[in-house]
Amino acid sequence: MPIRINLLAEAQIAEDLRRRDPVKRAIYVGAFIMVLALAWSSSRQLAVMISRSDLTQVQREIESRTNEWQNIVASQKKVFDTRAKLASLQQLTGARFLQGNLLNALQQLNLEGVQLTRIKLDQSYLKLDGTPNRTNDDNVVLGHPAVTTEKIVVLLDARDISASPGDQVNKFKEVVASQPYFQSILNKTNGVQLVSLSSPQFGPDGKPYVLFTLECDLSQQYR
Numbered sequence: 716m717p718i719r720i721n722l723l724a725e726a727q728i729a730e731d732l733r734r735r736d737p738v739k740r741a742i743y744v745g746a747f748i749m750v751l752a753l754a755w756s757s758s759r760q761l762a763v764m765i766s767r768s769d770l771t772q773v774q775r776e777i778e779s780r781t782n783e784w785q786n787i788v789a790s791q792k793k794v795f796d797t798r799a800k801l802a803s804l805q806q807l808t809g810a811r812f813l814q815g816n817l818l819n820a821l822q823q824l825n826l827e828g829v830q831l832t833r834i835k836l837d838q839s840y841l842k843l844d845g846t847p848n849r850t851n852d853d854n855v856v857l858g859h860p861a862v863t864t865e866k867i868v869v870l871l872d873a874r875d876i877s878a879s880p881g882d883q884v885n886k887f888k889e890v891v892a893s894q895p896y897f898q899s900i901l902n903k904t905n906g907v908q909l910v911s912l913s914s915p916q917f918g919p920d921g922k923p924y925v926l927f928t929l930e931c932d933l934s935q936q937y938r
Contacts, residue, residue, distance in 0.1 A: 800860070814836065817836075828875060829876075831871060831872070833870075834871060836868075838866070839866045840866075841864040845861035869930075870929070871928065885909075892907045901931060901933060902932045902933065907931050908930045909927060909930075911926075912928075913926040913927065
């Protein structure tokens, strides 16, 4: 019977041992894990890129809405300013002092023995600066417009030529204070005051008279 000698047996055994080497298996497993880690990392990076893109789009939408809100706030401010100016104009139109009404009322001041000689109207104004509208936490806080205080004083110079000069002065003062027009515009306290009274004088006809001045203090108006 022939004897078979395998000259490659030693090499085959070495190759089989090499294939069964645990270190090599560990290397293969490690390589596989590395591939999985790289794949997971790539997926995470892709997710981050997508999230950043979404965040950029949301930020753009927020900026767009913010600009729209700012435009709305600016428009509201213009509306409030226009309404305030319109209200001021209406107030000025409705409360302005009409000298024609004053002259008409003076024509109705009839008292025997008293003559009006001069009418003087003194108007003074005190201006207080206003405050502008402002925005507080996206809310418009209304300011107030500039306010002008109007003070009007009417001086009536008159002559008492009655039989007893001076006796009609207080009566004329009462007539002025009780006249409906003056009642509506005079200060409630000391609206009419006697500010001057002369001593008796004589005119060209030899008749005596006295000169006096009444001060009519009108209620202050705010323009």
